[in-house]
Amino acid sequence: MVTNGGGSGDADVSRILSEIETLKVAKSDIERRISLLESQLCDTATTANIEGKSDAVSNGYCPLISAVHSNINHDLTPDSVYRYSRHLLLPSFGVQGQSNLLKSSILVVGAGGLGSPALLYLAACGVGRLGIVDHDVVELNNMHRQVVHTEAYIGQPKVKSAAATCRSYSDGIFCFVVSVLRSSDKEVFSRINSTIQIVEYQEALRTSNALEILSQYDIVVDATDNAPSRYMISDCCVVLGKPLVSGAALGLEGQLTVYNYNGGPCYRCLFPTPPPTTACQRCSDSGVLGVVPGIIGCLQALEAIKIASAVGEPLSGRMLLFDALSARIRIVKIRGRSSQCEVCGEDSAFTQQQFRNFDYEKFTRAPLSPLPLKLNLLPADSRISSKEYKEKIDNGESHVLVDVRPAHHFKIVSLPNSINVPLANLEARLPEISKALKEEEECKADNSDSGASLYVICRRGNDSQRAVQCLQKMGFNSARDIIGGLESWAHDVEPNFPTY
């Protein structure tokens, strides 16, 4: 019965609360004792085990985790049997598959759109050791696809957020956690349920640290978002002899393949020459439907699980092409290892030292940690700041504002009274700009004698400069761009203005 206030009701509530408190204390004491006993059990089991007895994981030529890390159980514990029972029930996977998985180590580079689902499944399925590399922080505009992160972690390192979620996934009633902070404090080892270890690398992967990090894992998952990282990770995998599960997604399409597996091709066999930088679009510019990298990331987890458990036929020498819009998945046959490949080919002598010295940013003409482009094409007198533009509005200056973003950007948000003429159509639509200027001049003819000004804006202030160059060439000499575009407007003038 619910009572609305009154002495007896209050007494009931306080009695219940106090009982809950007492039970919680007892519960936590029991849990602590279970943990202690489990840890004793684990230590006893590990000491009792003789190393190196198990069958080899036939994942190409990568070393067994037992060879790298000795503190792993070979047999499934009763808890593991229950936890992974649905895997064990699969005749083609079974105890051997799960046992291989528990002994394997997988490194996921990138905790973004691809890395998120890959990490969730890899953590849940019982990979022995799971490494996560990322240098970035969680942002609100990541959340629609980077499902490993939660809102509570916005502004915090992605690695920290991803590791926390993965731990919660693999954290069961019988879990105990031992965290050992390494001297570098970059890596935190946490052992979960005596089989799963999650290792955090809160740093960008570079030639200086890649060999050291990748060498500690059996399998590498490339979940990065740029060309130089992809070449670097592939080359590093070749040098170290690790299979590489490579996925990519953009817009409504995804691609997936396994490189450097059992004599198969590497990334460079397929793409010996880097593409032009203009062909490397980014999710932050071109957009991406969240579920698309989700699907590719899940498939990456699947391929990594197949290699780690030595079950099935990995997607090597083949590539999966996914087109979400037409609901089509196509699996195509790709070339084998190229004998002329500069890194994995017959005559190649690409060594660890050469890898360390290789400049991937120069090779691909693209940065490893891409920042938004900041062009500076115009002289200072052809540009004004967003604050100066605000003053001109406030002073009632006669002007026309042309927004040169694509039409679908303009629909997201735009400044009042701006007209949308996308850069791609600028030349063809010059008459519209002339007309708008004329109308503005006629409208305010009495308080101005020098004609209406022409301002150009875009998202970040790059296309607006290109547009001003074009406009000035076509005779619109007074055209000026607004420095930093709508982003600077939102930053410096109108903090509530939506950004994207």
Next chain:
Amino acid sequence: MKSESRDREIEVEGCDAVLPSPFSKIRSLNMQLTLEFGGGLELLCESVKVHKVNVDTPNEAEKLTMKDLLSWVSTNLIKERPEMFMKGDSVRPGVLVLVNDCDWELSGQLDTTLEEKDVVVFISTLHGG
């Protein structure tokens, strides 16, 4: 190119291949092909991904090679930024070419001979994630 893995989902309209004329040694074959663009390359051809096309073999040639097709595509389908599709007489770096779901490296690249109803895919490699 001969292949068992022809895409069965592609609907093929009436077969209207031109038969060789008995009156002339000079014959130009007309070949029906399905061309697909992906990974952003479709933006170069008015955002249309699948093109069912009829391509004539070049003058006096009895076969159509990938080299002929690339030149036909550049002329007839690529509407903007041709440098995003071609480099020299081949595709630009980062573009995979698949003939009947098979990397053209395995069928002779530019020298691959095409056959009626072949499916040719041009796909730009993605880097996003």
